[in-house]
Amino acid sequence: xxxxxxxxxxxxxxxxxxxxxxxxxxxxxxxxxxxxxxxxxxxxxxxxxxxxxxxxxxxxxxxxxxxxxxxxxxxxxxxxxxxxxxxxxxxxxxxxxxxxxxxxxxxxxxxxxxxxxxxxxxxxxxxxxxxxxxxxxxxxxxxxxxxxxxxxxxxxxxxxxxxxxxxxxxxxxxxxxxxxxxxxxxxxxxxxxxxxxxxxxxxxxxxxxxxxxxxxxxxxxxxxxx
Ligand SMILES: [Zn+2]
Numbered sequence: 001x002x003x004x005x006x007x008x009x010x011x012x013x014x015x016x017x018x019x020x021x022x023x024x025x026x027x028x029x030x031x032x033x034x035x036x037x038x039x040x041x042x043x044x045x046x047x048x049x050x051x052x053x054x055x056x057x058x059x060x061x062x063x064x065x066x067x068x069x070x071x072x073x074x075x076x077x078x079x080x081x082x083x084x085x086x087x088x089x090x091x092x093x094x095x096x097x098x099x100x101x102x103x104x105x106x107x108x109x110x111x112x113x114x115x116x117x118x119x120x121x122x123x124x125x126x127x128x129x130x131x132x133x134x135x136x137x138x139x140x141x142x143x144x145x146x147x148x149x150x151x152x153x154x155x156x157x158x159x160x161x162x163x164x165x166x167x168x169x170x171x172x173x174x175x176x177x178x179x180x181x182x183x184x185x186x187x188x189x190x191x192x193x194x195x196x197x198x199x200x201x202x203x204x205x206x207x208x209x210x211x212x213x214x215x216x217x218x219x220x221x222x223x224x225x226x
Pocket of ligand 1: 051114116
C-alpha cells in the first residue's frame with residue numbers, strides 16, 4: 001500500500017472517530033459542551049508520556065473538560081527554575097495550577113517507555129543519535145544513576161522498568177521544588193500522585209513517598225485494591 005493510500009485510510013478512521021464524538025456531544029444532549037463553553041475547570045493535571053499506548057483520557061475514561069493533560073517524552077518534570085530554560089513544561093504546569101487551580105497533579109508513567117529506554121542506553125550524552133531527546137531525558141539522569149547503583153546485575157528490561165518508576169518519583173520531587181506548588185501542597189489545596197501504568201499486565205500502580213515504593217492501585221483480577 002502506498003503511503004498516500006495508507007494516510008487516507010488513517011484520516012478516514014480519524015474522521016469517523018470525530019463523527020462519533022460529534023454525535024455523542026453535539027447530536028442530542030449538548031449539556032456537556034453547553035457547560036464547557038463557559039470555560040474549563042478540570043480537577044486534575046495529568047502529566048503523561050506521548051506514548052500512543054498510554055493516553056490518560058483513554059486509560060482513565062475521562063470525558064471532555066475532566067483532565068488537563070500535558071504530555072512529553074517520558075512524562076518528565078524538570079526542577080523549578082527562574083530562568084527561561086524549558087519554559088514549555090513549566091508554563092503548562094503554571095497554567096494548570098495558577099489559572100485552573102487543579103486539585104491534583106498526577107504523573108503517569110508507563111512500562112516500555114522509549115524515552116526512558118533512551119536514557120538507560122546513555123542517550124543523555126553528546127554522542128546521541130537524537131538531536132533533542134538525549135538532553136530532554138537527561139532530566140531524569142539521577143533516576144538512571146540510582147538504578148544502575150542499586151541493581152547493577154539486573155537485566156536491561158528490569159533496570160528500564162525500575163528507572164521508569166524512579167523517574168516518576170523524581171518528577172514528583174521536582175514538582176515540590178516549585179514554590180507555588182509546595183505552598184499549595186502544604187496548605188492541603190493540592191495533592192500530588194505518582195502513578196505507573198504497567199502495560200505488560202494491565203495494572204495501575206501508585207508511588208508511596210512513605211515506603212519509597214510502588215504498590216498496586218488497580219490490579220487486573222481483584223479490582224481496586226484500596
Ligand atoms: Zn513513554
